[in-house]
Amino acid sequence: MIDTHCHLLPAIDDGSPSVEQSAVVLSLFAAQGVTDVVLTPHLNASTVSADGDAAVARRQRAFDELTRGAPAAPRLALGFEIMLDVPMPALALGDRRFSLAGSRYYLVEFPLSVVPQFAATVLHQMSRAGVVPIVAHPERYDACSPPAVRQWRQAGARVQLDATTLTRPTTRGQRARALLAEGLADILAADNHGDRRSLATGAQYLQEHQCGSVVEHLTTRNPGAIVSDGAMTDVPAANVVEGWMSRFAGLFNRQS
Ligand SMILES: [Fe+2]
Numbered sequence: 471m472i473d474t475h476c477h478l479l480p481a482i483d484d485g486s487p488s489v490e491q492s493a494v495v496l497s498l499f500a501a502q503g504v505t506d507v508v509l510t511p512h513l514n515a516s517t518v519s520a521d522g523d524a525a526v527a528r529r530q531r532a533f534d535e536l537t538r539g540a541p542a543a544p545r546l547a548l549g550f551e552i553m554l555d556v557p558m559p560a561l562a563l564g565d566r567r568f569s570l571a572g573s574r575y576y577l578v579e580f581p582l583s584v585v586p587q588f589a590a591t592v593l594h595q596m597s598r599a600g601v602v603p604i605v606a607h608p609e610r611y612d613a614c615s616p617p618a619v620r621q622w623r624q625a626g627a628r629v630q631l632d633a634t635t636l637t638r639p640t641t642r643g644q645r646a647r648a649l650l651a652e653g654l655a656d657i658l659a660a661d662n663h664g665d666r667r668s669l670a671t672g673a674q675y676l677q678e679h680q681c682g683s684v685v686e687h688l689t690t691r692n693p694g695a696i697v698s699d700g701a702m703t704d705v706p707a708a709n710v711v712e713g714w715m716s717r718f719a720g721l722f723n724r725q726s
Pocket residue numbers: 475476477551606661
């Protein structure tokens with residue numbers, strides 16, 4: 471499996487605070503079958519023009535520190551998770567230091583209150599500039615619905631579901647499963663912040679809910695296309711079959 475979204479560079483954002491904590495998480499990932507991890511600290515698009523070079527330098531220093539204490543596996547690559555508080559500056563779209571592993575793919579997120587049409591416009595601008603935006607965890611947004619996300623994909627974006635949220639009996643979990651059920655999800659990622667979230671959680675859940683046929687596509691094949699700068703392929707629609715216990719739990723867990 472390949473994880474293209476995590477916050478394991480030490481003490482650089484709200485993720486892991488130390489090399490030691492990151493090393494524990496990375497060792498667990500390796501034991502679970504994760505071969506590659508892209509380290510994606512937060513970056514605001516509004517700061518890229520003035521502070522982009524400094525952000526890249528900070529990231530490199532944290533990476534050098536991490537590599538001195540990280541386990542031999544998984545392999546590590548660099549990226550950013552870019553908050554599109556403003557549209558991404560055109561210059562930065564030609565600068566692959568801001569993409570995932572130097573590829574054509576840029577991991578992006580929006581403020582929680584994002585308006586779907588604004589997002590579609592911004593994503594389309596990126597796609598016209600020749601890069602592929604990957605929308606991180608769209609299930610977080612109140613505006614997230616299959617029609618909105620279909621529009622984002624038509625604008626050239628690809629979609630990353632949060633591997634742990636996918637398993638939850640919450641509104642966000644339901645939104646993530648609805649996207650999967652309509653064939654609108656492209657990859658899973660852990661978005662680990664030095665905690666217990668992992669791709670393996672989502673993969674196991676899908677195996678146990680009659681969606682095993684899409685696990686390799688979501689966790690290995692399409693994430694592999696990102697780190698090798700190849701083309702992704704569409705993941706078939708997959709309907710999570712929930713037992714009565716999880717449906718019952720969902721009645722009492724509508725938040726988050
Ligand atoms: Fe993140």
